[in-house]
Every structure is written in structure tokens, then in C-alpha cells.
Amino acid sequence: MMNLMNKDRMTATISLADTNWGTKNATRWIEVAKEREERSKDGEARWINYLGGLAVTIKEGSYSDILVMPGNGPSIPAHRFLLAARSEVFNNMLASDTCKAAPIDYITLPEFNHEELEIFLEFLYCGNLTDEKFEKHFYCLALASHKYVIPHLQKFCEEQILKLLDSSTALQVLEISEICSSEVLKVAALKSILSHTGEIYFSPGYEEFARQNPHLMVHITRAHHNSTVLSQKKTAI
Numbered sequence: 111m112m113n114l115m116n117k118d119r120m121t122a123t124i125s126l127a128d129t130n131w132g133t134k135n136a137t138r139w140i141e142v143a144k145e146r147e148e149r150s151k152d153g154e155a156r157w158i159n160y161l162g163g164l165a166v167t168i169k170e171g172s173y174s175d176i177l178v179m180p181g182n183g184p185s186i187p188a189h190r191f192l193l194a195a196r197s198e199v200f201n202n203m204l205a206s207d208t209c210k211a212a213p214i215d216y217i218t219l220p221e222f223n224h225e226e227l228e229i230f231l232e233f234l235y236c237g238n239l240t241d242e243k244f245e246k247h248f249y250c251l252a253l254a255s256h257k258y259v260i261p262h263l264q265k266f267c268e269e270q271i272l273k274l275l276d277s278s279t280a281l282q283v284l285e286i287s288e289i290c291s292s293e294v295l296k297v298a299a300l301k302s303i304l305s306h307t308g309e310i311y312f313s314p315g316y317e318e319f320a321r322q323n324p325h326l327m328v329h330i331t332r333a334h335h336n337s338t339v340l341s342q343k344k345t346a347i
Contacts, residue, residue: 176204177216178231183224185216186231193217196234198259221257226250233263244270249282256290264290272298277306281319284326300333307334 174187194201203217222230229247233239244251248271255263267286272295275283280302287295303310310316320327 175215178227179216179218180222180224180227181218181220183227186224186227188231192234196260196262200258219254221254222250230254233266234260237262238266241270245274248274248279249286252286253289268292268294271295275299275302277302277309277313280306280310281315284329285319285323288323288326296329300329303330304333304337 174189176188176190176193177185178188178193179185190204194204200217219227219230226247229239229243230251232243233251248267251263252267252271254260255267271279271283271286275298280299283295284299284303286292287299
């Protein structure tokens with residue numbers, strides 16, 4: 111009997127020791143995770159500061175070797191190597207330019223006005239934009255990301271556009287989805303339109319949208335029809 115009791119005590123002691131060991135290690139793991147998180151935040155802050163230096167460079171035009179001209183307004187100094195690194199299209203443009211006897215010292219991006227071009231170049235240099243800047247210029251940025259084949263900007267636009275998608279932006283987002291061949295944006299835009307039919311169908315810009323985008327009206331009509339049929343089936347069940 112005593113042996114059995116001693117055995118139980120020993121088992122309890124071992125179990126308690128195991129529990130303490132697990133608790134200590136769990137606590138340590140949490141501490142390590144927190145330390146890693148702090149290092150990550152610190153690294154992110156340093157990275158932002160580093161990229162901020164590039165933003166200053168473009169604003170001051172330091173060591174620039176090319177001018178980027180908008181459709182209207184003054185040109186903005188930039189750097190060939192960065193444009194080439196960010197965009198396959200720019201890389202091809204500048205690579206072909208080096209074969210010429212007298213390289214051109216500017217490129218023109220006619221789809222931008224001066225302010226839009228500033229925001230576009232800011233993203234190319236820094237890889238990020240404030241919410242305010244993006245919301246104001248998301249349409250032209252999304253189209254530029256597709257036209258100039260800039261993967262990081264394409265992904266950034268898609269993620270941010272989904273966040274600001276509502277009844278006031280749904281038609282624009284549907285246009286973007288068609289031009290940029292984004293199925294994700296297309297599905298989200300149609301869903302938003304169907305959720306705000308009264309508000310969107312009678313909005314001031316809807317008729318103009320319909321005139322300019324008859325093919326997209328087909329998508330809306332079919333989506334509306336499918337939604338109605340599905341709703342009727344659910345009601346019948």
C-alpha cells in the first residue's frame with residue numbers, strides 16, 4: 111500500500127514537473143514571439159525610413175538622369191535604373207534607348223496629369239501610398255499598373271481597391287476589372303452593384319456609364335438575372 115502511495119506521489123511530482131516545464135517553455139515562447147514582433151516592427155520602421163530617403167530623392171531630383179513628362183504640366187526628374195527595375199515596359203523602353211546614338215532624356219506618360227504622375231512615381235520609389243493619396247488616384251494607378259506591367263502596384267491596387275469598394279466606386283471598379291483582367295475585382299464589383307441596385311441604377315453617372323460600357327452592362331444584367339433566379343429558387347424551397 112505504501113509503495114502504491116509513493117508511486118502515486120512520484121507520478122504526481124513528475125506530472126507537476128512536466129506542467130511547470132511546459133508552462134516555463136510556453137512563457138519563453140511567448141517572450142520570444144514578442145521579441146521577434148518588436149524586431150519586426152523595428153525593422154519595418156527602419157525600412158520605411160530607408161524608403162523615405164528615396165522619396166526625398168525624387169522630390170529633390172538628386173542625381174536624376176531622365177525626365178518623366180505627364181500629359182499636361184511640368185516634367186518630373188527621375189532615375190532610369192529605378193524605372194527599369196520597377197517596370198518591364200520601362201525597362202524595354204530604356205534598353206532600346208541605349209542602342210541609339212543620342213539617347214533621349216525624357217519619356218512621356220500621357221495618361222497622367224502632373225499630380226497623378228507625382229503619386230505614381232512616389233509609389234515606384236517607395237512601394238506604398240497613404241490611404242488618402244490612393245483613394246484619390248486609385249483609378250489611374252490601377253490602369254497604369256496594368257499598362258506598364260508593375261506587379262507590386264497591381265497587387266497593391268487590388269488589395270486597396272477591395273477595401274474602399276462601395277456603391278460610390280463599384281462602377282469604376284468594374285471598369286478597372288475589365289481593363290486589368292482582374293476576376294477578383296470583377297466579382298467583388300458586381301456583388302457590390304447588386305447589393306446597391308437602387309442607389310447605383312438611379313445615380314447621376316449610371317446612364318453615362320451604360321453608354322460608354324455596353325459590354326459591362328451585359329455583365330450587370332446577367333448577374334442581376336442570375337441573382338433573381340437564385341432568390342426565386344430559395345423562396346420556392
